[in-house]
Amino acid sequence: MSDPLNVLSDKRQTGHDPPDDPRSVGWTRPQRVVLADERNPLPLDGGGTLQPVTVEFETYGELSPARDNAVLIFHALSGDAHAAGWCAAAGEGNRPWRKARPGWWDTAIGPGKAFDTSRYQVICANVMGSCYGTTGPSSINPATGQPYALSFPVVTVGDWVRLQVRLLDHLGIERLLGAAGGSLGGQQVIELGLAYPERVKGLIVLAASPRLSAQGLAFNTVARHAIATDPHFHGGNYYGQSEQPDRGLGIARMIGHITYLSETSMQAKFGRRLQDRERLGYTFDVDFQVESYLGHQAQAFGERFDANSYLYITKAMDYYDAANWGEGDLRAACRRAQGSWLVTSFTSDWLYPPWACRELVDALCANHRRVTYIDIESSYGHDAFLLEVETTEQLMRDFLAGVAGSGR
Amino acid sequence: MSDPLNVLSDKRQTGHDPPDDPRSVGWTRPQRVVLADERNPLPLDGGGTLQPVTVEFETYGELSPARDNAVLIFHALSGDAHAAGWCAAAGEGNRPWRKARPGWWDTAIGPGKAFDTSRYQVICANVMGSCYGTTGPSSINPATGQPYALSFPVVTVGDWVRLQVRLLDHLGIERLLGAAGGSLGGQQVIELGLAYPERVKGLIVLAASPRLSAQGLAFNTVARHAIATDPHFHGGNYYGQSEQPDRGLGIARMIGHITYLSETSMQAKFGRRLQDRERLGYTFDVDFQVESYLGHQAQAFGERFDANSYLYITKAMDYYDAANWGEGDLRAACRRAQGSWLVTSFTSDWLYPPWACRELVDALCANHRRVTYIDIESSYGHDAFLLEVETTEQLMRDFLAGVAGSGR
Numbered sequence: 080m081s082d083p084l085n086v087l088s089d090k091r092q093t094g095h096d097p098p099d100d101p102r103s104v105g106w107t108r109p110q111r112v113v114l115a116d117e118r119n120p121l122p123l124d125g126g127g128t129l130q131p132v133t134v135e136f137e138t139y140g141e142l143s144p145a146r147d148n149a150v151l152i153f154h155a156l157s158g159d160a161h162a163a164g165w166c167a168a169a170g171e172g173n174r175p176w177r178k179a180r181p182g183w184w185d186t187a188i189g190p191g192k193a194f195d196t197s198r199y200q201v202i203c204a205n206v207m208g209s210c211y212g213t214t215g216p217s218s219i220n221p222a223t224g225q226p227y228a229l230s231f232p233v234v235t236v237g238d239w240v241r242l243q244v245r246l247l248d249h250l251g252i253e254r255l256l257g258a259a260g261g262s263l264g265g266q267q268v269i270e271l272g273l274a275y276p277e278r279v280k281g282l283i284v285l286a287a288s289p290r291l292s293a294q295g296l297a298f299n300t301v302a303r304h305a306i307a308t309d310p311h312f313h314g315g316n317y318y319g320q321s322e323q324p325d326r327g328l329g330i331a332r333m334i335g336h337i338t339y340l341s342e343t344s345m346q347a348k349f350g351r352r353l354q355d356r357e358r359l360g361y362t363f364d365v366d367f368q369v370e371s372y373l374g375h376q377a378q379a380f381g382e383r384f385d386a387n388s389y390l391y392i393t394k395a396m397d398y399y400d401a402a403n404w405g406e407g408d409l410r411a412a413c414r415r416a417q418g419s420w421l422v423t424s425f426t427s428d429w430l431y432p433p434w435a436c437r438e439l440v441d442a443l444c445a446n447h448r449r450v451t452y453i454d455i456e457s458s459y460g461h462d463a464f465l466l467e468v469e470t471t472e473q474l475m476r477d478f479l480a481g482v483a484g485s486g487r
Numbered sequence: 488m489s490d491p492l493n494v495l496s497d498k499r500q501t502g503h504d505p506p507d508d509p510r511s512v513g514w515t516r517p518q519r520v521v522l523a524d525e526r527n528p529l530p531l532d533g534g535g536t537l538q539p540v541t542v543e544f545e546t547y548g549e550l551s552p553a554r555d556n557a558v559l560i561f562h563a564l565s566g567d568a569h570a571a572g573w574c575a576a577a578g579e580g581n582r583p584w585r586k587a588r589p590g591w592w593d594t595a596i597g598p599g600k601a602f603d604t605s606r607y608q609v610i611c612a613n614v615m616g617s618c619y620g621t622t623g624p625s626s627i628n629p630a631t632g633q634p635y636a637l638s639f640p641v642v643t644v645g646d647w648v649r650l651q652v653r654l655l656d657h658l659g660i661e662r663l664l665g666a667a668g669g670s671l672g673g674q675q676v677i678e679l680g681l682a683y684p685e686r687v688k689g690l691i692v693l694a695a696s697p698r699l700s701a702q703g704l705a706f707n708t709v710a711r712h713a714i715a716t717d718p719h720f721h722g723g724n725y726y727g728q729s730e731q732p733d734r735g736l737g738i739a740r741m742i743g744h745i746t747y748l749s750e751t752s753m754q755a756k757f758g759r760r761l762q763d764r765e766r767l768g769y770t771f772d773v774d775f776q777v778e779s780y781l782g783h784q785a786q787a788f789g790e791r792f793d794a795n796s797y798l799y800i801t802k803a804m805d806y807y808d809a810a811n812w813g814e815g816d817l818r819a820a821c822r823r824a825q826g827s828w829l830v831t832s833f834t835s836d837w838l839y840p841p842w843a844c845r846e847l848v849d850a851l852c853a854n855h856r857r858v859t860y861i862d863i864e865s866s867y868g869h870d871a872f873l874l875e876v877e878t879t880e881q882l883m884r885d886f887l888a889g890v891a892g893s894g895r
Contacts, residue, residue, distance in 0.1 A: 300777070305738055308717055342840070359806055361532075363798060
């Protein structure tokens, strides 16, 4: 198979039975487990505790008898636990949005891929506050019988990782072989490495920095304002209403997409080309392809995501600052780090720009930690962490093999 | 006066009578003139005509007996005709928003300044579609007795410049000594130079390119969606209502401000500093200074700008493409150019980035036109065209003096 990715892509288009692909993990089905209850509530960074907390997760591959081959994958803002394979639950119950399509990191997870499921057990769980199975603002508050909406607590990346470690305990995994994630997922890797350094050997951080820049904070602020301004938002109490704040959520998504692409890739992809027309329309309808693209992204996102979840997850993104482990000093924070680190940035990424990613690398190096850093040349912007498949696959595969063979 | 700009700034703070400043043009009062009526309607690029069209403008300094010392200034997206001095009409009639503060380019216009009003007559007019005196969507449509709202035609930079040339005719100015503008104002300079090359000797284009990039189109699209999503927008028919679409307009303005600052300047100005608090709040209230800043900008803009005008002006910005004069070929378009050109970009400007400004310079050079191009080192982003006062003042002053002395 000389070009397996194209084969995969062909299969999607031709409707072949996906599990026939030897490099796919095949059909998957999410699992759920309650990881915080009355006797064991989850402490939160913002104060107080939360319970019950259900976590939705998927696993691919088998855990070794020594339980030492697990790799935990963290998803980004709009992701879910379905990281690889084909979701057998698509269309069922609360998953109308889960089209029969491969998981969000299917290019990296499967037999023979970077996260080789014939060697490793790969685990991915949905974050708290999301709308994909783990407890969040759309979950029913047992105290009221109503969805939490904005009465759900503001949760943090620290809370997320605390919960994921409970999942590891539940699965009987004392120490991960690896943890990996890009973007907000990469920030969870950093947090895992600083909060629970003894729980993981190899840490892979793609397109993520120790904290969001002022510009990143600004974009998230605007996104949240857009959601709150939607006439159907009703202060977050829109569940069960005939109309949802989809337009506001769509605007938030448009802003997101602008920050995921680079100026260069946007210019190459769309330029000033017109959409389905020969000349300007002189109305406020869509004229340009880029308008049409953003409009479609907005609409599709409204169909699959929850506006309140977007508020909570962007707030967690804003709040995250790895330097908190060193009382504001990132170098002091990284004294806690153990294990081996692979950090990659992407030259055209302006959401988690290379200079910000390098702050982590510098802080790890200052503490003489094992870190490999590569600034990957790419025009894809922030999306590069998912699109530069060949480069990242090889880096991650070799890094994991090294960690697995090191015996440390 | 060793540091006149600081003196000016001190005067603002201490409340001295502003016209006492020898470098201020003093009190100003806008004028209005009807430049299109039934007998002479204004032809529009989108087809059809518009009338009546009133134009609000200000002038500073005296027109020479030979009528050869006029400099036309073009304002950007949110600007108005009040480019310099202190508005004597502040607080009157429809100008509650006009605080007693200097015009938007007061640093450049006045006795002894770049646009030296003791030598030149400086003119600035409000663009069509705006809300500051020139006919726009908030104007009364005489056919209905109601504000136009979205029945106002989609107007273009070409239409604007056509109207400004009518203003020159009205003022008896056959040929301008100079035309100058930054951002969308700079695009009007380009358009004047291509549409009416015989009407201007020196053209000053700051932080403006021949056309907006895909990313620029994307930001404007999001801004318009935000306005249209405001519950008080009512399809643009909100005039006279108790509530205006100020939140949507505010979101549009926030997006604008993000694009006006550079990542570097935003990081330096705000970083991740908290606003009036010691620690994170764990609510959806304002935590960070950058959130507070954007919120204030949004609110202030809602008090002084009209949401429909924002739709029209951003659409004109999207539509502008100087290459249209060459059927899509900018070099062919620039064959039309005459006069001397001064083009400046700013290294950290990512709304009209240097590479895009250089396209104009390349096209002018290819046609052996007289052009001076400078990419000014600045961390201020797009705002640099207003903030790099010392550099731009010297450049513009010398350029204009050269044009005035050339006899061409």
